[in-house]
Amino acid sequence: MTSPLPPEHQPPLPYLSDTGHDEAFPVAGEVRPHWRYLLDSLGQLGADEMGQRQIKTQRILRDDGAVYNSADQPDQSKVWELDPVPLILQSDEWSQIEAGLIERAELLNLIQQDLYGERQLIRHGILPPELLFAHKGFIRASHNVRLPGEQQLIFHSADLIRTPDQGFCILTDRTQAPRGIGYSLENRTVMSRVFPSIFRDSQVHRLAVFYQSLRQTLHALAPAAVDKSNPSIVLLTPGTYSPSYFEHTYLANYLGYPLVQGRDLTVRGGRVWMKSVSGLHPVDVILRFVDDPLCDPLELRGDSQLGVAGLLEAARNGNVSIVNPIGTGLLENPALMKYLPAISEFFLGRTLQLASVNSYWGGDAADLIYILANFSQLVLKGITPLTGGSILLRELSAAHQQQWKDEILRHPKRYVAQDYLEPSSCPTLIGGTLQPRRILMRSFAVASGQSYTILPGGLARIAPSQNDFRVSQVQGSLTKDTWVLASEPEKQLTLKTPPSRSALPFTGQINLPSRVVENLFWLGRYAERAEASARLLRAALLQLNSNVRLPTESRALLLTAITRVTGTLPGFVNAQANTSLTHPDHELLSVILDKNRNGGLKNTLLAMFNCAEEVKELLSTDVQRIINTLRDELSRLKLTLSQGLGSVPEEAFDSIITNLLALAGQAHESMFRGTGWSFLEIGRRLEKASLSAELMRAMLVDCAEDSTQELALETTLLSMEALISYRRRYLAELNVADGLHLMLLDKNNPRSLLFLLEQISNQMKQLRQSTDGPGLSAEEKQLLAARTALQLSDIDELIKADDDGLIRANLEQLLSHLKAQLYEAAKLISSRYFDHSGGPKQILLNGWEQHRKRPDQTP
Template structure:
């Protein structure tokens, strides 16, 4: 069989349909241009494109979270070789996808309506009525418009003869459309001329139709408020949720962001409640309403079903549509199609057996060595099983599992997927990989609009039979090649007028709270890192530190980070050999107050507020994650490099993050609370540092070194030297660090900024109460007054007992007032009451 090129070789498998090569070995006509262009690039050029694609995906934060592993996520993988479908082939697939969506819409309406399929024994009653996703409480519910099934996704493979067959339907909360769009945008950056010259169909029409349909679903008239309901940052496809929210211009919400009052669903934001008209859900059926469905759910909205029942909110896809994902339905699709449409489906399903049928069960047990086994109740983390990959013992275990609850299982013929060229960077060549294509259809007017492309998943190895993201599959951009140039389209045609004149009206209070804590944790991490860097520099200085200065610096690390017991006076061994403790305060992510712990907490907050952050901000966060991951290697024991050098990139990334939030965030509620969190934490950290370093009385020489360390931590040592042209003195140091309004790190500056933010927040609220100080503003005013009335020379003086009691008392009082201010802000703006739950848990125990 001929090679594609002497540089890049490709050898398809025998016995499998290959997307790029015919059985004779010749390249299919619609693949010739792309493969020739990739050949011209050569292995080095293709490797460069792949690396660039991964950098873009990393900077965009594109990932896929592993099920059940909160701290583990996997970067989204994109193969630089696209999946190509010619226009003639696509026209058949497109009409088949539209036809299948229409049929599934009819099935959905029937199952929650007259149930003619069950009455006429076309579908066995036990197949539907015993399914966990068949929700009896949803009987008779409907969404506005002709179609009930708004979004439909179909997984397709080509058989050995090249015919497209359906292996799965996704009707509950179909995922993948956002990843397909991300793939297309990345490919347009790494191979712009190739995608343009190939005349690949654009994807914008699908998203236009999606937005148009969601807007038309509103049951309340006027300009609709549409939200995307997500399970949260630990959902497998959370990136897609945030991506679509930003692309479509909708608010991304979690269950706790919504509440039911007076028969409507409302979005809880800092400026009040806003009525929600349409919910595009990414939460599975039974988790959507803890009152009527799953009582232990914290992902849904209590009372949601009652509002749907009253017709005051539309949910897409409708609750209960998960029953259509039952793979055993494929066995009955020919009969269902004849019942509703009077004909065979143009996109048939793969041959399927349901083990609840005695004859099917007998066949499956007799042919268990070459089937795909699927659960009829799809659960997170559960995969299909290809029995051909099992040994005799494993096959026996599967047989026993199926025999216990046969009605819970379906089997499909092992119709191994077709292969397509995929880039193997390790061998610098193209290799065939099994592929599964997911197509998407959205209800539009009286029919369905099909995405001109889709999400192609590629097996991670040639031996992998079940192609799944959860099993490590990568992806391809899917190009449907047009026979003529395409009309340029964007979502601009679908832009609607602003719901209000305020940018912050759709911002959930949960997002604002996470931004507030993002500011606090980032400042906490930066302050600790600066102090640790200064401590390392002082400890490794050419001239050894006096013992008093050494003890004071080390104790300040414990006092500022809160990592007790740390360097207390009783822990003499730790003080004598401080490096292990200092490294633990940096690296131990499970230790309260450590740099790593604070940074991980900050990164968790950024995930919850991902949609509020710019692309450049996400790139800085990615760099910060990489730097954090590299720290153990940089700070390994016995390393010859200076520890403070390893901390410099952390501080640089944190400063870049601070600068970007200043320059790229709209001055709305989100930015204001992020800034308040930063200013509050900087105040608290500065007070702890000054109290630990400047209150204790040392000798004159020792005090000079401690003052220099304080100025270094505050980034004003150079300023001090230029302004005072003398060695550090306590009075002048206090002026610069406490009272100087031109110093963005002084206490006075932080309090001024906080006062401005709180004033504008209160003024933006009820005008009748804006003249009355809130409790947090009272505490802040008291702190400002104390600071304004203090005299630096008195604070620097020693009392009759030889102590700096005036400075200690001032800093202690300020710390208490600022802690109270932080608590009052959280209580005022972020306090959430628990949602109502079922009095009796109606969740049945899981089956085996």
């Protein structure tokens, strides 16, 4: 155990490490020199202030949208976890690591070119042919597919561990997709905000050089016929339920490239195109986050929904550059580490500066004997990742170990064993105290010029508990920012375009994938649907929970209106629903809280959250904050309603409504007036008009007695936020004629149907002019017909009862006609602008489905 530190070097809270292998304190207890300034500064802040900085860290991450939303619990989210105490490396030590990582990336690049080219390593007997031809990561269709330039491996990341001799060793190589570079950037951004003065005075190596090199490299990789000063570059993501989706959106925003999914792209005429509302736009370079076998459902996994049919053919023809090239997953085979020393001598003529962990492949007879003799001291891996990750064999029972031995003997070539290396520990703020936690570091290399640029620092991951020797590599584990201290102040760098570079003329529109504008359209619709439902439920509960018992007719009118407006049929509309009308709590709770009830409040909000995730890269921090608050309010609403509806105040829905209004306000005041905003506004106003028409149908078409009629009109005006305006304008008792005029025809009322229809028509006109040119589109004709019918209507005729005195037939006919026109317009917009095709697929599948893990699962 370390000895007490001198007062001037005490950390902010007592810290004792008995690991004998600590980043900040050697065995003797003396603090390492490069840690002193940080620990002194944290000590001056004190425990309470450190706790506040930790809270601020999590708040910033949450506001940035750095959360995980699982498919089975979309209403629950987990915030990316960042420890506010960084890992620190001194400049001299980092220089050695950097040189070793550059050398390793260069060697893996040579291996990549050889295995998909001449295969000298196989022909000279340096590498067993089974490690190539029998490996699932070997993509035969990628043979001789080359990127422009000498380097074929553009990205490389390595997981490093500090060895007891204070050196570093590489545990794993990652070559398929650059996972972690976005999180590293987010961690650094947050740390510079949480500790601005400490960060500035510590002279930490900046990350901008790496990302500047990344952009330059992506531009240089554009096909020869493309203008390399302005190529079309996109980031390909698996989608919203990928554990790394936040990283994809964050990196896309930082680099300024469109974020696309597989269904946003198509291959036509041997080229890759992005589908947008204005047509097809060519794509020159794809920075992918989709694993190799999922990239092309035509030539690889036929069941993949994440890739682009024909993508490999386009790459083979040199019409698109894919980073990293499809097939680089072969280099992640841990058995390759056994042969790296010999490969290094063959290609480079020297020993590697950064060693790999000792690895033993079951396909080698001597290695198999060693594995079985030293079984409990090793870590077991598959040549392709095992389900659940690597296995620390000493943690298994004797019987379980024997099962694995039998499995290895049956299929020895499938397995690799490695020496277990105990990670070093590092001070970590846990529960208000500094505690030692085991740590691994991941750093990144990107091709730059004739060599590679290394990210100075990287992403450090921490073991979950003090006695845990395993550091998880899964998404969501606790992380640290890694600070590499510079020996002198660095020049400030930026990704901004140099002033000398001429900018292309701006046309007023930004190309967005059809999927993005479709999700913006539905984001607006779901937001309006949720607001309308919450308003009506609030108004209904106000009446149902009042001191005066509602007449049966009034009660039935309110409850059936809820069913009709939310669309949760049969609900209270059911002819056999006498019991539910008398005791409505069960049905109302279902409408509010059942996430599987189509049209219900929770179901609608979850659908809205999903649309927001799909367009996350377009949403500001303020919008992310509102979305997070709505998630919290939805969780609180469930707790509020747990005691039943009888004791629930109508204010229970206030916060949800307020935040939905804030969401609409942010879109209206802060969102760029482009194609995306147009579709968001069209969706909002279409839904608001349709729901308003349905609300008036449900409440005002029936000719009820005076008390019920007054309640119906008051509830309708209240739900449409027009009650106060009505009272100020008319200064009289409520009457249907004035109410209908205000809600149908008053152009000064932003919620009136006429106002909404005119706004939708204006947006459609602008959209048509930016895409198709003159002439009314089919959807515009539908809206014109609806607006004309509304303008030609006569209020006196609308309020007349039919011959039987039961309903206002003219009002019913008008509102039904308007709803039908709006529904047809929405269908035409969807058919015209949104892509619903699945694309070509393999007729016969190729067997990948039987041995691959979940498409978004990463080791």
